[in-house]
Amino acid sequence: MTIESFLFDAQWVFLIYFIGLNAGYLAQNVLAIAGIRRYLQTAEQLEAENVFSSLDLPVSIIVPAHNEAVSINSSVRALLQLQYPQYELVVVNDGSTDGTLEKLIDGFAMRPFPEAYRAQIPCKHVRGVYRSARHPNLRVIDKESGGSKADASNAGINAARFPLVCVVDADSVLMQDSLRRMVRPFLEDPSTIAAGGTVRIANGCTVRQGFIEKVGLPRNFLALLQVVEYLRAFLFGRLGWTSLNALLIISGAFGLFRKDVITEVGGFAADAIGEDMELIVRLHRHMKMQRRKYRIKFIPDPVSWTDAPETLRGLKSQRVRWQHGLGQALFKNRALMFYPRGGAVSWLAIPFYLVFELFGPIVEAAGYVVMIAAAVLGLMSPSTATLFLALSIVLGMLLSTSAIMLEELSFHMYPRLRDILLLYLVAILENFGYRQLNAIWRMQGLYRWLFGRSHKWEAIARTASLREQA
């Protein structure tokens, strides 16, 4: 085979891949537009009806914390102010060495509590349980470090008293009505076993007493790029998949689960890098294989705000970890792939994630290499290479534009026109360098998954704005 014929054949592989990828995204987009219209049409009415009543489901909120002394008390204070009729807060101190437990004990008058702790889901040894003398619905589980958020979450789930458990990142900023919104799918459809909502970037927002007071865009360019990315991922990615009941991920920053089902599957996998995604894929596998009726839902409402990394190092670490987690989650649950009764999860979502999300960076990088090689060898004119590059860029822009349009159609959280124009500018700029950088990081994540390197609790540097006002 000559280089010429190889490049000729490769061109077709890339073309088919390119068409498949973009057709997939555009289909998700169409489903998301239909889904969000349907959702918004009824949301207002049902929202008005859905005032608190004895029929609301009580919720146990689990907050895994590892070395969160700086912010844990303000996070807990905010969580204690959520608008929801009945909930408890279970903070899990996962072997912190920075005085997290002491901060909690001082801040909330925590007293040792003789809890008959039951370890339904295996987790590291629980050293003690504390209960607040001021807030009867607040407990702290003090345990040996399991080295992962998953292990801490499992310890919290074991201590949960209510039928729904909500796992929240200690550094997440919630809306006061987040729980009420998230519970809605469980009230409307009893076959719902898990629900997630839209996570937004908190950088640039004004946070007061643990809640978002004013929405704004970050000044940091990297964080700004992530705003558009998150809009794309949540507003059409997840919304599209949920309409097929094929949602494969609920963000670990804020997810609500039926406790009996999560316990039945053994909780979060302590060895998983992306424990949030792995759990959702495992839930699909478990329910499909048992032929049980279930729904895993996503609501487009912005329910949680998270601190995005503002340095290349932090961002790289996050993306490498995500890709590693993706590979692990898909591989661990490979039995679900093309499972005869698996429906859209087995026949669409898993293959799509495998081909386009997991191995996508390799094809993307190879595409750039082949195109450059072809241009250098004179097999492709520079203008043709530019054309293909332009096509790739405008398709990326179309997807981002459509996500921003969905935001305008639905929640318009960014009040100033300037913000929207800035987001469009970012949607153009992200194609020059950022996308390519992401592909490289994701390849590193893929490499880590294939050649097995483990991750532990990872601290993301908090932005000044959040830290000062929290």
Place this chain on the structure above:
Amino acid sequence: MWAFLSAPGSDVTVRVAAWTTAWVSAVTIVLFAYSLALRAATVQEAKRRRAIIERWRGIFAAAMLSGSYARECALPRFSRAERSDLLEEWNLARDSVEGEAVGHLIVIGERLGVDAVARRMLRARRLSARLAAIQTLGHLRSRAEWAALISLLDDPNTALSVTAARALVEIDAHDSVPLVMPKVVTRDDWPATTVSRILDKAGPDLVTQPLCSAILISEAATSVRLLKFAELARTERIDQLVEILLRERREPRVLAAAMKALSSSAGLPHVERLAAHEVWYVRMQAAKLLGRFGQERDLALLEGLLRDAEWWVRYRAAQAIVALPFLGPNRLRQIRDRQTDRYAGDMMQQAIAEAGLA
């Protein structure tokens, strides 16, 4: 790019890529323009809404306070475009009041012709307009669209059908309950909170009989769902029903849900029997009830449940023991200390601490 599109000698792939690039660029620009237009429309809409609120909210507030104002005040004209917002504002005002003020709002509503507006909007294409129209007809207690509202009960759209049910009950609870109750049984898509409000509005006199009959004859899942509304029916009738269910039904889910609905010690003998049921959540409910209605003789039963293999049964049994009114802190500690099973002792210790008696 134009060169690729027009060049006759271009490769097919290149021409396709060029056309796709051109099309995608055009669509992107259109979406961008649409987003900006949406933003402009949203800003305009917000301004218009504010103006409507300013104009009508004051009038409705004054009408709530004074019947003569409602009958005689000068009413501003409103345009066709304002109809939907006007209805929404009137509904908001109507939702916020009870008693005499309701009559005043209905008077002003009639003067404004909201009845006719609602009837026209009932056939609109926009879901939000139809919902506002149904709500208004209910609030006006207008029978003008009675038949249309009944047919909406079978609409596949959850919001439309449940809002229609609510409006019907508001218009005439007596006539509508026989029509709405069968739908409450079959429409498991109706949110429980809304159904509960509908049944509450209808009142226990109308609801009790059809609800109890439906619970009695329905299959397990429906009985369990309907038992959640038991608190809206007459308690003595529900207690009788629960006794029948505990005696005759075998499905564990029904037994547990029935015990939850019990509000007196009427079914206690059955509860004592169910404390030994093979399914843990039935035993757990039995433990809870023994805590509410149990007597001295039930203490041994509860101590037995304290040694149950299931954590939740032990937990509820311990809480039940602590809740028994005839046991003081000293006796509770004695009960804890005499437990030979470690798990039972730990659970008693936890329940005592939870109650602040440690």
